[in-house]
Amino acid sequence: xxxxxxxxxxxxxxxxxxxxxxxxxxxxxxxAPMPDDATLAGFYPPTYHxxxxxxFLVRMRNDVRWKRxxxxxxxxxxxxxxxYGCGEGQFLRHVAQRDASVRLFGxxxxxxxxxxxDLDGRLTIVRGSFDDLLDVLPACALIxxxxxxxxxxxxxxTVSRLAARLAPGGVxxxxxxxxxxxxxxxxxxxxxxxxxxxxxxxxxxxxxxxxLTRAGLEAPSVRGTFNPAGLALSxxxxxxxxxxxxxxxxxxxxxxxxxxASGLSMVDRFSxxxxxxxxxxxxxxx
Numbered sequence: 211x212x213x214x215x216x217x218x219x220x221x222x223x224x225x226x227x228x229x230x231x232x233x234x235x236x237x238x239x240x241x242a243p244m245p246d247d248a249t250l251a252g253f254y255p256p257t258y259h260x261x262x263x264x265x266f267l268v269r270m271r272n273d274v275r276w277k278r279x280x281x282x283x284x285x286x287x288x289x290x291x292x293x294y295g296c297g298e299g300q301f302l303r304h305v306a307q308r309d310a311s312v313r314l315f316g317x318x319x320x321x322x323x324x325x326x327x328d329l330d331g332r333l334t335i336v337r338g339s340f341d342d343l344l345d346v347l348p349a350c351a352l353i354x355x356x357x358x359x360x361x362x363x364x365x366x367x368t369v370s371r372l373a374a375r376l377a378p379g380g381v382x383x384x385x386x387x388x389x390x391x392x393x394x395x396x397x398x399x400x401x402x403x404x405x406x407x408x409x410x411x412x413x414x415x416x417x418x419x420x421x422l423t424r425a426g427l428e429a430p431s432v433r434g435t436f437n438p439a440g441l442a443l444s445x446x447x448x449x450x451x452x453x454x455x456x457x458x459x460x461x462x463x464x465x466x467x468x469x470x471a472s473g474l475s476m477v478d479r480f481s482x483x484x485x486x487x488x489x490x491x492x493x494x495x496x
Contacts, residue, residue, distance in 0.1 A: 238417030355384035393485035427491035434484030
């Protein structure tokens with residue numbers, strides 16, 4: 211690893227400057243030193259955006275996400291789907307309204323264990339340690355990690371343990387920022403993909419493919435997509451000095467930045483180096 215690049219928090223104003231070192235081999239960037247779990251937990255304020263339960267934009271994102279996942283869900287193992295990093299479980303409830311055949315599990319890290327069921331037993335949400343999840347999780351047809359892998363201090367270990375819970379032929383998929391993208395190069399330390407200090411590892415496309423293979427999965431696919439919220443945050447952060455600052459994902463100003471980002475979407479899409487990627491890989495059938 212080489213570096214590093216000092217990046218402040220441009221969204222929630224956490225008074226911590228993260229330093230990212232770059233892998234010379236694949237271009238992935240990771241915090242160095244890596245914060246411990248207790249320190250990482252302190253980077254998430256009660257107002258953190260993933261805990262928002264509803265709203266038009268949230269529903270629209272959930273629709274797009276479910277369309278992507280539905281094409282990957284193979285009806286094995288009773289169609290069990292795990293949303294790793296589920297927040298309040300709003301996406302899982304969205305899925306439940308659209309497909310009554312899917313058994314739904316969600317997981318969110320927490321200091322104390324709780325296992326809650328809902329929707330006549332179709333939905334189970336586990337809070338606590340990773341081992342608390344594994345205690346109750348059956349074999350899965352699909353595990354989704356939507357903007358989660360970049361928050362993990364040891365993503366290869368986590369993905370390896372999740373891969374062990376996939377049914378043969380099951381798929382692990384997700385979405386994440388891409389180091390080395392055009393947006394990364396243009397915005398530098400104001401690039402939203404750092405989301406410092408909460409993003410611990412920001413994968414390059416090559417680095418992500420390597421990580422999925424190291425975790426024991428096959429046929430990794432990493433392909434560009436577009437997330438207007440990411441570009442909107444990068445644009446809004448240009449107003450900031452290179453120090454901890456705050457941004458709000460609501461109101462007229464936020465809609466302005468989203469509109470501007472959407473207008474620039476074609477630049478990102480046809481750059482050959484989009485700022486956000488979808489990924490998936492499969493567990494061997496044999």
